[in-house]
Amino acid sequence: MLDEAERRRARGTDVVVGLVETHQRAATAAKVGSLEVVPRCEVAYRGATLTEMDIAAVLARAPQVALVDELAHTNAPGSRHAKRWQDVHDLLDAGVDVITTVNVQHLASLVDDVEAITGVRQQETVPDQVVRDADQIQLVDLSPQQLRRRLAHGNVYRPEQIDASLRSYFREGNLTALRELALLWLADRVDDALTRYRSDHAITGAWPTRERVVVAVTGGPEGETLLRRGARIAQRAAGSQLLAVYVLPTDGLPSATPAAVARQREIAESLDGTFHTVVGEDVATAVAEFARAVNATMIVVGVSRHSRWRQAFLGSTSAEIARLSDGIDVHLVDHETAGAGRRSRSWSTLSPARRALGWAGSLAAPCALTALLVAVDRAPQDLSSPLMFFLALVVGVAIVGGLWPALAASVISFACLNWFFTEPTGRFTVARPSELLALGVFVVVAVAVASVVDVAARRTVEAYRARAEASTLAALSRSVLSGDDTAQAIVERLAESFGLDAVLLEVRAGEQRDWETVAAAHRTPAAAATARPGDETLISVDDRHRLILRGRALPASDRWAVEAFGAQAGIVLEHRRLREAAAQADTLEQAEATRTALLAAVSHDLRTPLASIRAAVDGLTAPEVTLDAQDTEALQRTIAESTRRLERLIDNLLDLSRLQTGAVRPILRDASLEEVVPLAVEPWLASVVLDVPEDLPLVHTDPGLLERVVANLVSNAVRHAPGRPRVLLAATAGHDDVELRIVDTGPGVPDERKPTMFAPFQRLGDTTGDGLGLGLAVADGLARAVGATVAAQDTPGGGLTMVVTMPRASTANAEPSGARS
Numbered sequence: 015m016l017d018e019a020e021r022r023r024a025r026g027t028d029v030v031v032g033l034v035e036t037h038q039r040a041a042t043a044a045k046v047g048s049l050e051v052v053p054r055c056e057v058a059y060r061g062a063t064l065t066e067m068d069i070a071a072v073l074a075r076a077p078q079v080a081l082v083d084e085l086a087h088t089n090a091p092g093s094r095h096a097k098r099w100q101d102v103h104d105l106l107d108a109g110v111d112v113i114t115t116v117n118v119q120h121l122a123s124l125v126d127d128v129e130a131i132t133g134v135r136q137q138e139t140v141p142d143q144v145v146r147d148a149d150q151i152q153l154v155d156l157s158p159q160q161l162r163r164r165l166a167h168g169n170v171y172r173p174e175q176i177d178a179s180l181r182s183y184f185r186e187g188n189l190t191a192l193r194e195l196a197l198l199w200l201a202d203r204v205d206d207a208l209t210r211y212r213s214d215h216a217i218t219g220a221w222p223t224r225e226r227v228v229v230a231v232t233g234g235p236e237g238e239t240l241l242r243r244g245a246r247i248a249q250r251a252a253g254s255q256l257l258a259v260y261v262l263p264t265d266g267l268p269s270a271t272p273a274a275v276a277r278q279r280e281i282a283e284s285l286d287g288t289f290h291t292v293v294g295e296d297v298a299t300a301v302a303e304f305a306r307a308v309n310a311t312m313i314v315v316g317v318s319r320h321s322r323w324r325q326a327f328l329g330s331t332s333a334e335i336a337r338l339s340d341g342i343d344v345h346l347v348d349h350e351t352a353g354a355g356r357r358s359r360s361w362s363t364l365s366p367a368r369r370a371l372g373w374a375g376s377l378a379a380p381c382a383l384t385a386l387l388v389a390v391d392r393a394p395q396d397l398s399s400p401l402m403f404f405l406a407l408v409v410g411v412a413i414v415g416g417l418w419p420a421l422a423a424s425v426i427s428f429a430c431l432n433w434f435f436t437e438p439t440g441r442f443t444v445a446r447p448s449e450l451l452a453l454g455v456f457v458v459v460a461v462a463v464a465s466v467v468d469v470a471a472r473r474t475v476e477a478y479r480a481r482a483e484a485s486t487l488a489a490l491s492r493s494v495l496s497g498d499d500t501a502q503a504i505v506e507r508l509a510e511s512f513g514l515d516a517v518l519l520e521v522r523a524g525e526q527r528d529w530e531t532v533a534a535a536h537r538t539p540a541a542a543a544t545a546r547p548g549d550e551t552l553i554s555v556d557d558r559h560r561l562i563l564r565g566r567a568l569p570a571s572d573r574w575a576v577e578a579f580g581a582q583a584g585i586v587l588e589h590r591r592l593r594e595a596a597a598q599a600d601t602l603e604q605a606e607a608t609r610t611a612l613l614a615a616v617s618h619d620l621r622t623p624l625a626s627i628r629a630a631v632d633g634l635t636a637p638e639v640t641l642d643a644q645d646t647e648a649l650q651r652t653i654a655e656s657t658r659r660l661e662r663l664i665d666n667l668l669d670l671s672r673l674q675t676g677a678v679r680p681i682l683r684d685a686s687l688e689e690v691v692p693l694a695v696e697p698w699l700a701s702v703v704l705d706v707p708e709d710l711p712l713v714h715t716d717p718g719l720l721e722r723v724v725a726n727l728v729s730n731a732v733r734h735a736p737g738r739p740r741v742l743l744a745a746t747a748g749h750d751d752v753e754l755r756i757v758d759t760g761p762g763v764p765d766e767r768k769p770t771m772f773a774p775f776q777r778l779g780d781t782t783g784d785g786l787g788l789g790l791a792v793a794d795g796l797a798r799a800v801g802a803t804v805a806a807q808d809t810p811g812g813g814l815t816m817v818v819t820m821p822r823a824s825t826a827n828a829e830p831s832g833a834r835s
C-alpha cells in the first residue's frame with residue numbers, strides 16, 4: 015500500500031495517509047517516509063485515551079487518494095462510526111479514492127473456516143461485499159516459508175513474541191490453508207468479473223477457466239448416482255463447483271414428486287454443491303442453456319430410462335443434450351434403471367366409460383356419417399364437404415375417447431371416403447391425383463388434431479389434479495398457521511381429500527420399538543370394522559412416522575400426491591414436536607428460575623420477620639428477664655410489625671401463584687375510586703397525601719383486586735422513599751380512562767432496570783430485607799386481570815411515578831360473569 019502511494023505521488027497524485035498502523039516496525043515506519051500524515055483524533059474510553067483516524071480532518075483535507083490501514087478494525091466507542099470500513103464509505107462518498115488493506119481471516123464469510131483451521135475466532139470482520147465492491151483487488155501473496163522467515167527475522171512481531179507465534183497461529187499448515195482460502199476467494203472475484211465481461215460482450219460459448227460440473231437430475235431413482243459421480247469428477251480439481259439442475263416443465267406439472275426432488279436437493283448440498291430449478295419447455299434445451307450460462311465445463315447426464323424402440327423413434331434427452339452442448343463435455347452415466355422404462359402410466363387419463371364410448375364411436379360414427387351423406391347426395395361432385403364432416407367426427411371422437419379411438423376413427427373414415435366418395439366409387443382406388451392428395455392430407459390432419467386434442471385433454475386432467483393437490487397442501491399449511499396441526503387433524507384431512515376408508519398415523523420412539531398408532535381417521539364406523547390389512551398402502555413420512563392408508567387402490571399419480579402430503583405432514587409433526595419441546599423447556603426453565611429465586615429469597619426475607627418474632631417472644635417469655643411496661647410494649651410492636659410483614663409476603667406469594675395458574679377471575683363492575691383508595695393506603699396514611707377529586711367518573715373494575723394493586727404500589731413507594739416527603743396519590747380523568755398516579759421522590763429506577771421491574775423477585779439494590787420483590791409483579795398481574803395497566807415514569811426532580819390506567823365505566827365492556835378466587 016505504501017509503495018503504491020509513493021508511485022502515485024511520483025505521478026503527481028495528491029496522496030495522504032489517513033491511518034497506517036506501523037506496530038512499531040521500523041521498516042514499515044520508514045516506508046511512510048515523507049508522505050503527508052493526517053493527525054489522528056483522540057477518544058477517551060474507560061479512563062484511557064485511544065487514537066483513531068480523524069475522518070473529519072481527512073474530509074476537510076480532501077485529497078485525491080487516502081491510505082487507510084486495517085479495514086476490519088473496530089473503532090473505539092464514541093467514534094463517528096463503529097467500523098473503519100464505514101469511515102471508508104464516507105471518504106468514497108466525498109469523492110476521495112481509498113487504498114486499504116485487509117487480511118483474509120477478517121472476511122465475514124470465512125470466519126468459521128478460519129476458526130476451524132486455526133482454532134481462533136476472529137472478532138473483527140468486514141462484510142465480503144465491502145471488499146467485492148472495490149475497483150481493484152491485489153493479493154499480496156507469500157509462501158508460508160517466506161512469511162515464517164519474516165517472522166523469525168523480527169519483521170512482524172517483537173522478539174519475545176516470535177517463538178510463540180511460530181508455534182501457534184503461524185504454523186506452516188495454518189498459513190498454507192489461509193493462503194488457499196485467499197486464492198480461492200479472489201478466484202471467485204475474478205470469476206464474477208469474467209461473467210460480467212462475457213455478458214457485456216454477448217459471449218455465449220464456454221470458457222473453461224474453472225471446472226464446473228452440471229448434473230442434470232429428473233427426481234428419478236438414478237439422481238443420487240449422477241450426483242455422486244458428478245461430485246467425484248468435481249473433486250479432481252481444486253476450486254471446482256458442482257451444480258445440480260432440475261427442469262420444471264412450463265406447464266408447472268413436475269415429472270417427479272416434491273419429496274424426491276427435495277431429497278436430491280439435500281444430496282447435492284451435502285456434497286458441497288448447489289441445486290438449481292429452471293423452467294423450460296424442452297428439458298435438453300433448458301439444461302444446455304443453463305450449462306452455458308454458468309460457464310460449465312462438463313454436463314453429467316444419465317442414460318435414458320426409455321425403452322430402445324422409443325429412443326429409436328423419439329430420441330433421448332441425453333443425446334439431445336450432447337447435440338446442443340457446443341464446447342461442453344457430456345458425461346453419460348449408466349445406472350440400474352437405464353432402459354428399464356418409466357413407471358407404467360396409462361396413455362389416457364379418461365374414465366373407462368369414456369374410453370368405451372370413444373371406441374364405440376370410432377366404429378359406429380364413420381359408418382353412420384357415411385350413410386347420412388350418401389342418403390343426402392348419392393354422387394357428390396366435391397370431396398371437400400365430406401372431408402370436413404369426417405374431420406369434425408375424428409375431433410369429436412378424440413374429445414370423447416382419447417387418442418387411440420380417434421386414430422381408429424381416422425382410418426375407418428379414410429376407407430369410407432375412398433370407397434363411397436372418390437371416383438371410381440365402390441373400389442379402393444382413386445382416379446384423380448388431387449383426391450388422393452386430399453385423402454392423404456385428411457389422414458395427417460386427423461392424426462395431428464387427434465393427438466393435440468388428446469394431449470390437451472390429458473393436460474387438463476393433470477392440471478385439475480395438480481390444483482387439487484396444491485389446494486390440499488395449502489389447506490394443510492393454513493392449518494399449521496392457525497394452530498390446527500394435530501396428528502388427528504392431519505389424518506382426517508388426508509382421508510377426506512383422497513376418499514380413503516381409513517388413515518392411520520403410526521410412530522415409534524426408537525429403532526427397535528414397535529409401531530404405535532397415534533391418530534386414526536375413518537370415514538364411516540363400518541370402514542373401521544371392515545378394513546383389511548391386505549388393502550393397506552404404506553407411506554413412509556420419516557424415520558419416526560408412517561402413514562397407513564386403507565380403502566381404494568391409489569393410482570400412481572395419487573400416490574405421488576400422498577407422498578408429498580406425507581412429507582408435509584412430517585414437517586408439521588416435527589414442527590409441533592419441537593414447539594412442544596420448546597414450550598416444555600420454557601416451562602421447566604421458568605419453574606426452575608422461580609424455584610431458585612424463591613428459595614434464595616425465602617431463605618433471607620422470610621427468615622427476617624420470623625427471627626424478629628422469635629426474639630421478641632423469647633424476650634417476653636424469658637423468666638430471668640424483667641421488663642418494664644415500655645420494653646414490653648416495644649417487643650409487642652415488633653411482633654405485630656413482623657407479623658404484618660410476614661402476612662404481606664405470604665399474600666404476595668399466594669397472589670403470584672394464582673396469577674401464574676390463571677386462578678384469578680375478577681368480578682367487574684362500575685365503582686368509584688373513593689371506595690378503593692382509602693382502604694388501600696390505610697396502613698400508610700401518615701406517609702401518603704391523597705388528591706382524589708370527588709367528581710371523578712366511575713371506573714369499570716374489580717374493587718377488591720384494584721385495592722390490592724394500589725396497596726402494593728403504595729407499599730413499594732413508601733418502602734423505597736423513607737424519610738422523604740410524603741408519597742402523593744393523584745387521580746385524573748381522561749376521555750376514555752382514569753389515571754391514578756403514585757408519586758414518590760425516592761431514588762427512582764434506572765432506565766435499564768425498567769423493562770424487568772415488573773418481573774418476580776426483582777428488587778432495587780436487593781438489600782432492604784423487606785419483601786421478596788413480588789409487589790410490582792403482583793400489582794402488574796392483578797391490574798391486567800381487571801383491565802388496567804401499570805406503567806413506570808420518572809418523577810420530575812427525582813423519584814418514580816407509577817401510573818395506573820383504568821377504563822371509565824362509560825367505555826368499558828360488558829361485565830362478565832364469574833366469581834373471584
